[in-house]
Amino acid sequence: MKKKEIFIVEDDDGIRELIEYLLISQDYKVQTFPNAERFKQTIDSRSPDLILLDVMLPDGNGLEICECLGEKERTHNIPVLLMSAHAQVDTQKTANARDFIAKPFDIEDFLHRIEKHVKDHPAA
Structure with a gap:
């Protein structure tokens, strides 16, 4: 498998x-990926089962990246979990965001959330 x-x-x-x-x-x-630019270079050619995306990046805004992923046919079904130490995000209002993880996070809760969203995502 x-x-x-x-x-x-x-x-x-x-x-x-x-x-x-x-x-x-x-x-x-x-x-x-340490920044938005490197991620964008790769996401156009690969389809992961899940994306963990920091909201505040030095060269981009995670919320805007998430919105873009939600608008593209090839990426709109990939679960995106937003992460931030500085803001709470309403995932109901953010296209394509399935969940929000506040940093610092509880490791068991973090792993449980990952598992849940990966299971919910059909194999590519």
Whole structure:
């Protein structure tokens, strides 16, 4: 069975590495991006099973990126979980956002949310 693939878009090296470690330890395939530009270069050619997207990036706005993903035919069904330490996001008003994770987060809750949304996403 194919491993589920998760993209992480997070500019903080420590947080990005921690999330990557947690997800790999749960047997997910992980691709990380330190900024919006590198993510945008890859998302046009790959379709992950889930995207973890920081709201505040040095070169982009996670909310706007999420909206764009929701508008594109190829990416609108990919679950996007927004993350931020600075803002609470109403996922009902943000196109394509399935959930919001406040940082810092509880590891068990974080992994539970990931599992739930990956299970809900049909295999590509």
